[in-house]
Amino acid sequence: MNGARFPRSDAFVALLLLALALAVAAEAQGPPPDDLVAAGRRLYREGRLASGEAVGALVQGDVPVLGTQMTCQSCHGRSGMGAIESGRIPSALTGPVLFAPDAQRRRPAYDERTLARALREGVDSAKRPIDPLMPRFRLSDRDVAALAAYLRQLGSAPPPGVGPTSLRVATLVAGDVAGDVQQAMLDVIEAFVADRNRSGPQRLRGGHAPNQPKETFREWSLDVWRVGGPPATWRAQLDAQYRERPVFALVGGVASETWQPIHDFCESVQMPCLLPDADLPPADDGSFYSLYYSRGLRLEAEITAAALAAEGLAANVTAVVEGGQGSPSREAAAVLARALEQRGGRMRTLDARSGSGPDAALARAMRDGISAIVLWLKTDGVRRFASNLETGGGAPPLFLSATLLAWRWEGLPTDVRSRAKAVHLSSLPGEPDPALERFRAWARARGLRIREERHQAHAYFACLAFAEGTKHMGRFMSRDYLLDLLDHASSLTAYLPLYLRAGMTPGQRVLSRGGYVIDLSGRLKPVWVVP
Amino acid sequence: MSMTRFRVRVIALATIGVLLLAGGTAMAQDPPMDHSHHAAAMAKPSPFQRSQHEYSVPEVTLRDQAGRPVPVGELLGAPGPLAVNFIFTTCTTICPVMTATFAQMRRELGPEADRIRLVSITIDPEHDTPAVLAEYAKRFGAASDWRFLTGSPGDVEDVLRAFDAWPGSKAGHRPITLLRRGGERGWVRLEGLGSGSALADQVRTVLE
Numbered sequence: 001m002n003g004a005r006f007p008r009s010d011a012f013v014a015l016l017l018l019a020l021a022l023a024v025a026a027e028a029q030g031p032p033p034d035d036l037v038a039a040g041r042r043l044y045r046e047g048r049l050a051s052g053e054a055v056g057a058l059v060q061g062d063v064p065v066l067g068t069q070m071t072c073q074s075c076h077g078r079s080g081m082g083a084i085e086s087g088r089i090p091s092a093l094t095g096p097v098l099f100a101p102d103a104q105r106r107r108p109a110y111d112e113r114t115l116a117r118a119l120r121e122g123v124d125s126a127k128r129p130i131d132p133l134m135p136r137f138r139l140s141d142r143d144v145a146a147l148a149a150y151l152r153q154l155g156s157a158p159p160p161g162v163g164p165t166s167l168r169v170a171t172l173v174a175g176d177v178a179g180d181v182q183q184a185m186l187d188v189i190e191a192f193v194a195d196r197n198r199s200g201p202q203r204l205r206g207g208h209a210p211n212q213p214k215e216t217f218r219e220w221s222l223d224v225w226r227v228g229g230p231p232a233t234w235r236a237q238l239d240a241q242y243r244e245r246p247v248f249a250l251v252g253g254v255a256s257e258t259w260q261p262i263h264d265f266c267e268s269v270q271m272p273c274l275l276p277d278a279d280l281p282p283a284d285d286g287s288f289y290s291l292y293y294s295r296g297l298r299l300e301a302e303i304t305a306a307a308l309a310a311e312g313l314a315a316n317v318t319a320v321v322e323g324g325q326g327s328p329s330r331e332a333a334a335v336l337a338r339a340l341e342q343r344g345g346r347m348r349t350l351d352a353r354s355g356s357g358p359d360a361a362l363a364r365a366m367r368d369g370i371s372a373i374v375l376w377l378k379t380d381g382v383r384r385f386a387s388n389l390e391t392g393g394g395a396p397p398l399f400l401s402a403t404l405l406a407w408r409w410e411g412l413p414t415d416v417r418s419r420a421k422a423v424h425l426s427s428l429p430g431e432p433d434p435a436l437e438r439f440r441a442w443a444r445a446r447g448l449r450i451r452e453e454r455h456q457a458h459a460y461f462a463c464l465a466f467a468e469g470t471k472h473m474g475r476f477m478s479r480d481y482l483l484d485l486l487d488h489a490s491s492l493t494a495y496l497p498l499y500l501r502a503g504m505t506p507g508q509r510v511l512s513r514g515g516y517v518i519d520l521s522g523r524l525k526p527v528w529v530v531p
Numbered sequence: 532m533s534m535t536r537f538r539v540r541v542i543a544l545a546t547i548g549v550l551l552l553a554g555g556t557a558m559a560q561d562p563p564m565d566h567s568h569h570a571a572a573m574a575k576p577s578p579f580q581r582s583q584h585e586y587s588v589p590e591v592t593l594r595d596q597a598g599r600p601v602p603v604g605e606l607l608g609a610p611g612p613l614a615v616n617f618i619f620t621t622c623t624t625i626c627p628v629m630t631a632t633f634a635q636m637r638r639e640l641g642p643e644a645d646r647i648r649l650v651s652i653t654i655d656p657e658h659d660t661p662a663v664l665a666e667y668a669k670r671f672g673a674a675s676d677w678r679f680l681t682g683s684p685g686d687v688e689d690v691l692r693a694f695d696a697w698p699g700s701k702a703g704h705r706p707i708t709l710l711r712r713g714g715e716r717g718w719v720r721l722e723g724l725g726s727g728s729a730l731a732d733q734v735r736t737v738l739e
Contacts, residue, residue: 059628061726063635069670070631074623088624133628133724490700501684505621505658505701513657530657 033149040150045078047071049143057135070135072147074506077484078288080154081476083506088133094155094476115151116144155478160271161248162477167218167470168245171459172225172253172276174234174262184452185254185277185459186224191446192463193222218470218477223247227262231326234261242269249479252276252462254455258326263290272482275462275511277455279403280328283335287509288483291465293458293499294512297332297403300423302531304374304399305339307421307517313372313397314345320385321376322352329376329404336374339531347374352381374399375420379411386413395419400520407454409520417520425515426454426498428526435461436497457497468492501528578725579708579733584718586709589689593652593682596664601680603690607711612647612737615709617696619655620667625706628724630671635727636734637674647734649677655701656687694718712737 039050047067049055055067075090077083080097082090091105092098101109107126110118114125119137122130139147161168171189173182197219223245227237238261249272255262259278266273266289273290281292308314317340321329330349337347373389373396375382382400389395398420400409407424409417427433439457443450450456468489469482486492487506496502502511514530590604607613616633618626630651637644653659659667664679673679681687691697698704710719710733721733 060632060724061728062639063628063632063727065627065631070627074627083623090624132726133624501657503655503657503701505655506623507621508658530660 036146036149037153039143039146040148043067043143043147044072044080044150044154050146055137055139055143057137059135060132065135067135067137075134077481077487079478079480079484080151081478081481081484083484083488088131090134092476093151094478095152096156098151112144112148115148116141119144119147155476155481159248159477159479160246162218165218166221167477168221168223168247169249169251169466170223170225170241170247171251172227172255172262174227174253174259175231175256176228177254177256181254181452181455184450185252185455187448188443188456188459189222189252189463191443191448192460192467193220195446196220196463196467225250231257231261235265238262238265242271247271248477249274249466249482250276251466252459253278255279257328258282258331263287266290270479272466272479274466274486275458277458280331281510289479290509291483291486292510293502294425294510294515296425297328297401298335299425299513299515299531300401300403301332301335302339303423303515303517303529305336305343305345306529306531307423307527308340308372308399309343309345311397314340314343316369316371317345317347317374318350318370318372319347319374319376320350320352320381322378322381329401332401333374333376336376352377352385370396372397372399376401376404378404379406379408382412382416386416389416397421399423402518412520420520422518422520423515423529424518424526425512427500428516428518431500433497433500435495438495439497454498461496464495465489465492577733578729579721579723581733582720582722584695584720585716586694586718589686589693591682591686591689593680593686593690594661596661596668596679598661601678603680606650606678609648611713612734613650613711613713614647614734615650615652615694615711617654617691617694617704617707618651619653619701619704620659620663621655622701622704625704625724627671629706629708630667630673632724632727632730633677634671634673636730639728639731640734640738643735643738646738649673650680651677652680652690652696653687654691654696654698654704656681656684695720708733710734710737 042048042050043055047055047070049067057065057067057070059065059070075083075088076093080092080094082092098110098115101107105124105126107124107128110125116139117123118125118130119139122132122134122136124130171186223241225238225241227234242265250262250266251274253262253273253276255276255278258280259276260280260282262273262276263282267287270289275291275293278292279296280298281290281294281296283298305314308317317336319333319336321327321333323329333347333349337349340347375385375398377385377400382405389398398416400416400420400422402409402422402424405412405422407426409422412420427436436453436457439460440450442460443456448456465486466482469485470477472485473481486504488504490504493499493502493504493511496511499512501514504511514528516526516528518526588604588607590602593601593603595601607615614633614636616629618629620626633649633651637647637649640647653664659681661681664681668677668679682690688697694707694709696707696709706722706724708721708730710721711717719733719737721730
């Protein structure tokens with residue numbers, strides 16, 4: 001073989017090698033797709049470029065904004081399905097929607113070039129101007145490629161627990177929950193599911209996704225998950241049940257101890273965990289998938305601290321707690337201690353069941369001068385402990401926990417009630433609560449006996465919120481979309497029993513943020529406090 | 532049942548959205564980076580619906596982002612031009628734009644910027660505590676003389692109602708800006724969103 005005979009072939013091989021080398025070099029230079037998706041996710045959710053810098057943009061023609069002030073997510077939702085606010089409808093931009101023609105909006109499928117034009121110049125794929133409320137972003141080709149890679153995979157995989165005609169959910173009983181409470185709660189959820197499945201196919205309306213079928217119906221099936229033993233072992237039990245039979249979401253649920261392991265599980269598998277009956281939700285609120293009625297005992301503790309400080313009683317507080325490490329009583333006391341410290345107060349903690357008996361410790365504390373006693377005990381505990389308490393004019397005021405007392409104080413000794421206050425996180429007995437009336441009527445119509453009203457009302461609204469969210473999702477079942485929809489379902493709160501001043505607000509994961517300080521003697525009017 | 536109203540609203544909003552989009556096609560678009568001349572801006576139709584009103588401000592005390600008590604009647608009745616808007620910090624769509632537009636309007640005013648006082652009142656006092664508002668103000672680089680106000684839900688509602696700016700719920704929130712010339716009872720009410728220069732043009736009418 002000689003070179004003169006096959007010059008073309010050699011050149012071809014050389015070109016081929018060069019092309020290969022360039023391709024390899026390009027591959028080495030550019031991040032692999034995973035990194036590209038991650039860069040796109042950061043841009044979408046946080047408005048930051050790969051460098052960490054906030055992306056710059058102009059909105060309304062001439063108003064400079066930073067991507068961190070207006071992220072893609074803030075308007076289009078974490079799901080990319082778009083949320084409705086103040087009469088503006090940011091469009092859906094998940095992969096299957098964005099990169100397909102949209103008959104409703106009369107536009108062809110986006111590609112990377114038209115996406116870049118939309119993002120930079122505000123011109124859609126049909127060459128029409130986009131609402132000036134959509135920022136015009138300063139993005140490099142690489143930034144656009146990252147965003148396109150992220151959007152392409154967004155909403156493209158069906159979530160667990162969802163079939164073409166089925167939707168599987170679970171509720172949960174965690175720890176040592178009284179049998180009556182369990183059954184009362186399950187009765188409500190089962191009745192709701194049966195009711196909803198009987199209602200049959202519903203016409204879908206209001207969806208802003210293209211090619212949406214006119215009708216869809218997924219029959220709900222309900223699993224009841226149970227976890228027991230020490231809370232530290234709950235996570236593994238949850239993982240096992242989820243692996244065995246995945247569900248789309250956890251709806252309601254009740255726990256005797258901290259909700260933390262369940263919260264951690266839901267956040268880690270990115271599964272909605274809607275409105276459990278949790279006395280002790282976790283402290284952090286930077287999470288996305290878990291929605292709570294309130295921060296429970298943590299909120300009670302903060303309001304108690306505010307009330308003690310307001311009455312000048314924060315200086316030397318004694319808290320009496322019960323239960324093991326991590327018990328709701330102890331956890332709440334720890335929150336109270338921190339909140340009092342922040343207000344310049346001081347608190348000591350006594351164990352109601354300590355070996356030497358709390359009497360001696362309390363007597364010692366009394367000699368030091370107690371400004372107030374916080375009895376973070378259940379009804380039995382308060383009754384048992386009441387005999388240790390001084391009575392009469394000079395006795396320090398008492399603060400109790402309405403949650404731990406299960407919202408009943410009729411059975412408490414008169415001497416305790418006459419000088420005790422408590423924090424009450426929900427509507428007061430006798431306060432008009434139309435949503436609670438509506439729940440009662442719903443239960444009556446289904447022959448359900450109301451035995452544990454709070455627990456049952458909690459379970460009812462959790463189901464209602466879930467039903468409402470899934471109804472609006474239509475064909476586009478996505479866990480993120482469910483949470484996005486609930487973010488904007490503020491009108492749902494009209495149907496929320498027990499929490500008269502609650503709201504559903506984007507990004508907020510607790511509905512109610514305050515509580516009443518009530519005087520158990522009935523002498524003083526309840527005061528609403530938001531700590 | 533329950534949610535029919537919710538659904539009806541969604542449909543209504545969807546309809547409005549379609550109308551907005553349809554209107555959008557006819558809208559002339561400024562090139563994003565082009566700061567057009569103010570004279571030209573004046574000649575263009577304003578994006579705002581402008582009307583004149585008299586409001587009586589209730590005598591309640593709110594708090595600003597530093598937690599300082601603010602007698603609203605005093606603040607809003609003080610001499611000197613004033614611009615007021617209504618926001619909430621968790622609002623995802625129009626509030627960030629309104630807040631950024633306020634800041635841009637001031638930049639557009641140039642040497643006259645210091646003559647206009649800015650006040651933003653939250654419509655979500657239960658969530659927007661002074662600390663939350665301080666964080667929000669910081670996020671938007673608001674100058675320290677720009678007051679962000681909150682207070683007890685009842686007091687805030689009184690103030691919003693007095694200005695016909697009570698949305699009923701957060702979801703019903705609409706873009707409203709109020710302008711007042713120093714020492715006069717009358718207010719200019721602007722509804723809608725516009726560019727920073729368009730808002731600055733409106734503000735100049737109360738600076739004259």
